[in-house]
Amino acid sequence: MLTAPKQIDTHIDIVTPENTAFEYRLAGPFRRLPAYLIDLALRGGLVLLGWMGLLVAFRFANLPDVGAGLGLVFWFLVAWGYGGLFEALWNGQTPGKRTMGIRVLTVDGQAIGGMQAVMRNVLRVLDGQPAVFNLGGPFQYMGPFTYVLGLLAASANNRFQRLGDLACGTMVVVEEPSWLGELVNPNEPEAIPLAEKIPAGFEVTRSMARALAAYVQHRRRFAWKRRFEMAHHLAEPLRQRFGLPAGTNPDLLLCSLYHRKFLAGENSP
Amino acid sequence: MRVSDLIQSRQRNWQELQHRCSELEGASGRRVPAEAAARFAALYRAACADLALADAYHLPPATVQYLHQLVGKAHNQLYRTQAFAVAKWRRELLVNVPRRLYRDASLRLALAIFWGVFLLSAAMAFSSPDYADRVLGKDLMMGLEEMYSRPVAGRGDGATAVMATGFYAFHNPSIGLRCFAFGLVFGIGGLFPLVYNASILGAAFGHMAGSPNAGNFFHFVTAHGPFELTAIALAAAAGMRLGFSLVSTGGYTRTAALRRAASEALPSACTAVLLFLLAAVIEGFLSPSPAPYWVKLAVAITSCVMLAFYFIGLGRRAVA
Numbered sequence: 001m002l003t004a005p006k007q008i009d010t011h012i013d014i015v016t017p018e019n020t021a022f023e024y025r026l027a028g029p030f031r032r033l034p035a036y037l038i039d040l041a042l043r044g045g046l047v048l049l050g051w052m053g054l055l056v057a058f059r060f061a062n063l064p065d066v067g068a069g070l071g072l073v074f075w076f077l078v079a080w081g082y083g084g085l086f087e088a089l090w091n092g093q094t095p096g097k098r099t100m101g102i103r104v105l106t107v108d109g110q111a112i113g114g115m116q117a118v119m120r121n122v123l124r125v126l127d128g129q130p131a132v133f134n135l136g137g138p139f140q141y142m143g144p145f146t147y148v149l150g151l152l153a154a155s156a157n158n159r160f161q162r163l164g165d166l167a168c169g170t171m172v173v174v175e176e177p178s179w180l181g182e183l184v185n186p187n188e189p190e191a192i193p194l195a196e197k198i199p200a201g202f203e204v205t206r207s208m209a210r211a212l213a214a215y216v217q218h219r220r221r222f223a224w225k226r227r228f229e230m231a232h233h234l235a236e237p238l239r240q241r242f243g244l245p246a247g248t249n250p251d252l253l254l255c256s257l258y259h260r261k262f263l264a265g266e267n268s269p
Numbered sequence: 270m271r272v273s274d275l276i277q278s279r280q281r282n283w284q285e286l287q288h289r290c291s292e293l294e295g296a297s298g299r300r301v302p303a304e305a306a307a308r309f310a311a312l313y314r315a316a317c318a319d320l321a322l323a324d325a326y327h328l329p330p331a332t333v334q335y336l337h338q339l340v341g342k343a344h345n346q347l348y349r350t351q352a353f354a355v356a357k358w359r360r361e362l363l364v365n366v367p368r369r370l371y372r373d374a375s376l377r378l379a380l381a382i383f384w385g386v387f388l389l390s391a392a393m394a395f396s397s398p399d400y401a402d403r404v405l406g407k408d409l410m411m412g413l414e415e416m417y418s419r420p421v422a423g424r425g426d427g428a429t430a431v432m433a434t435g436f437y438a439f440h441n442p443s444i445g446l447r448c449f450a451f452g453l454v455f456g457i458g459g460l461f462p463l464v465y466n467a468s469i470l471g472a473a474f475g476h477m478a479g480s481p482n483a484g485n486f487f488h489f490v491t492a493h494g495p496f497e498l499t500a501i502a503l504a505a506a507a508g509m510r511l512g513f514s515l516v517s518t519g520g521y522t523r524t525a526a527l528r529r530a531a532s533e534a535l536p537s538a539c540t541a542v543l544l545f546l547l548a549a550v551i552e553g554f555l556s557p558s559p560a561p562y563w564v565k566l567a568v569a570i571t572s573c574v575m576l577a578f579y580f581i582g583l584g585r586r587a588v589a
Contacts, residue, residue, distance in 0.1 A: 014341075020317040022340045065428040069435030069553075076439040080446060088352045091294075091345065103345060111345065114353035119535045126450040126458070157524075163453060166524055167511065167531040175345065178338035180283060181331060183273050206324050213329030261327065262272040 012159065012171075014109035024109065024173040026160050027102040029151060032172060036147075038096030043082050050074045083121035088114040101176060107159065107169050116168040123164030127153070183262060184217050186255040195256040195264065198242055204261045208234075212258045219251065227251040272327055279319055283336075286312040286343055293346040313343045362543075363583060366536050370503075371584025373537075375456075375513060379506035382460070383467045383498070390471025391478070401476035404468055413473060417485040434553025441497065442545040445504035449538045452508015453527075455515055459508035466501055492565040493552040495572040500544035507537035547572075 011023045051071035058067030086094040092104040092112050104112050104120070128145025150162035159171045204212070211234065219227055228250055235250030238257070289309050293301065301309075319326070320336040328336075370376050394401035402410065444462065452459030477486035514530030515523050555568060 014344075016344065018317075020321065020340065020344075022317075022320060022337045022344070024337075024341050063428045063431075065432035069428075069431035069433070072432075072435035072439040076442065079439075079443070088350060091350050105345070109344070111348045111350040113351055115532065115535055117350070119531055122446055122535075122538070123450050123453065125447055126453055167453065167527050169524075169528045173341070175342055176338050178287070178335050178342070180276075180280060180335045183276060183329065184331070204327070206327060209327035210324075210330065213327075213331075217329065217331060262329065264271070 010160075012173075016109065024105075025176070027100075027172040027174045028160055029147075029154065031100050031102055031174065033147075035094070035096035035100040035102060038099055039083065039094050040096075042095055043078055046082070047075050047078050050078070080122065081118075083124065084114075084118035087112065087117035087121070092117070097172075101174060102172050103175050104170050104172050107161075107171055112168070112170055116170055120164035120168045120170055123167055127162045127164050184213075185263065186216050186219070186258060188252060188255045190249075191252050191255040191259050192264070194248075194252055195260045197244060198257065198260060202242070204257065209261055212254060212261060215254055216258045219255075224251065272329070275326055276328070276332060279315075282312055282315055283319075283339055286316055287339060290339075290342045290346050309343075310347065313340070313347055316340050316343060361536050362540065366540050367579055367583035369533055370506075370537060370580055373506065373510065375509040376503065376506040379463065379502045379509055383463055383502040383505070386464050386467035387471040387474070387498075390468040391475035394472040394475030395479045396475075398476070398479075401472050404472040405476065409473075410476065413477060413486075414480065414482065417477060417480075417482040417489065420485055420488070430554045430557065432553075433557065434549050437549035437552050438546055441500070441549060442542045445500055445541050445545055446538065448501065448505045449508040449511075449534070449541070452505060453511045453515075456509040456512030458512060459505045463501065463505040470498070488562055488565065489556050491562070492555045492568045493548045495569055495576060496544050496548035496551065499576055500541045500548060503544065504538055504541035507534040507541065510534045510537070 010026045010028065012026060013021060013023050015021045051068075051074065054071045054074065055064065055067040058064055058070070083094055087097075087104055090098070093102075097103060104117070106112055106116070124145075127150030128147050129149045131145050147162075150164075153163045153166065154160045157166070159165075161171055165171055215231065215234075219231075222230070231250035231254050235248075235253045239246070239248050239250070239253060244253070286309070289305070289312065293309070316336065316339055319328075320333070320340050323333045323336060390404065394404065405413070444466065448459045448462045448466075451462060474490075477483055480486070511527065511530050511534050514526040518526035521529065551568065551572075555565065
């Protein structure tokens with residue numbers, strides 16, 4: 001049997017060890033950039049708060065230099081460890097990634113390990129090049145970055161992996177907050193009597209069911225002439241097969257078939 | 270069975286699974302009661318089965334898409350990250366890293382480049398003030414001269430030492446990690462920071478060795494020098510290992526070779542960071558202290574012996 005060719009898009013298939021197959025949507029730059037900016041802001045805020053806190057705490061102890069020193073150590077840890085620590089402990093997400101609904105996984109679709117989390121975030125300093133403005137000294141490790149190198153690398157492979165991702169075998173996927181909508185109802189009262197005229201023995205095949213569902217889901221967006229044009233490719237052979245009069249509305253015929261298949265069902269015992 | 274009935278009968282399971290996913294998401298790190306875990310696994314398996322049979326059930330595309338997202342989400346909650354295997358770190362640090370480094374051509378190359386450039390730059394700066402002037406620049410040279418015109422002893426108290434340690438602990442490992450990350454560019458990306466730092470440091474050493482304040486200078490740099498200078502070369506070597514894996518793939522694809530090298534290079538880079546931190550503590554506390562020079566020399570010699578033991582002793586033992 002001829003199977004439909006795989007669509008060329010940003011979905012990738014995962015087959016888990018227990019032989020479950022499903023697909024993920026890859027996160028592109030327009031989802032990852034806001035996540036990065038959120039993390040950048042949070043990181044800056046964290047450093048500021050931590051440093052202020054230490055300075056104030058040690059000022060009361062009359063040891064301001066100790067506070068400043070510890071603050072610098074804290075800064076180092078946040079600058080290099082923020083992403084790695086969060087991604088390792090939060091199952092592949094940083095606060096920014098969680099806000100944007102994206103997650104880091106291995107290319108096999110498994111959870112990432114601590115090493116991978118740290119590595120891909122250390123390599124961020126390379127991916128981010130060139131930096132937006134080089135403040136020099138310690139500031140150059142904090143960003144903000146332009147990510148030109150990372151973008152080039154990501155556009156050169158089919159998983160949107162920046163260099164850090166390539167080195168660790170990780171990828172970033174979208175984890176959408178999904179909700180199950182109602183089954184689409186065509187809302188065509190005339191389709192129901194038409195469904196009666198379809199021979200009871202007619203079986204809708206799998207591929208036809210897919211086509212019907214896709215058609216009914218999207219038909220509302222088209223004017224009636226366009227609907228006729230699309231529907232008649234399938235409706236015309238069916239009309240001849242069912243022995244329906246010429247001039248039967250092809251749009252209605254597909255709706256009635258959909259109604260019978262998905263909503264009314266074969267009422268056989 | 271009608272499709273709408275089928276969806277309706279499954280809907281409650283799917284929604285429960287989704288609800289449990291959000292619950293688990295918030296419960297990062299906390300233990301999940303056995304009952305909930307079992308229920309979650311059962312729901313996950315059921316959803317997987319529904320997805321696998323979606324075509325046979327004639328489910329509409331919108332529902333199939335929903336199932337893909339649901340199963341993906343549940344999969345990520347079921348297979349959570351193991352985070353850090355802290356128990357393995359000791360073995361990694363004391364056995365695996367020295368063993369790898371003992372045979373690592375990148376480390377030899379990085380050490381050769383660093384010390385070669387360093388000594389060359391030092392010799393040139395020692396013999397010609399003009400060279401030091403050009404490499405270091407007027408400001409840095411004046412700064413050095415000014416800084417070491419006073420004797421080292423009594424630069425500050427313990428609190429200042431913490432401050433200094435903090436600064437070095439921030440600044441130096443950052444240079445090292447940057448060196449490491451840039452090494453990924455075919456191994457030459459890390460060369461620039463390595464050669465840059467070697468020539469600057471070399472020029473500073475050479476210049477100060479020839480100046481009247483040489484005593485003060487060496488009083489300051491001797492104790493932490495071995496750890497710090499080794500750490501830079503080690504970080505650069507780890508980066509080179511990444512980059513060279515792209516050139517000499519050993520029969521793997523470039524990505525696979527890079528991935529293999531990355532898992533070996535990161536522990537080396539972490540070792541370099543540890544060395545930097547050790548150096549920072551010495552540089553913050555001992556180096557500016559008024560302790561006599563022989564104490565600092567003893568610390569330097571001890572650190573050299575420790576490094577030799579780590580790289581050669583542990584490396585050879587692990588190989589044997």
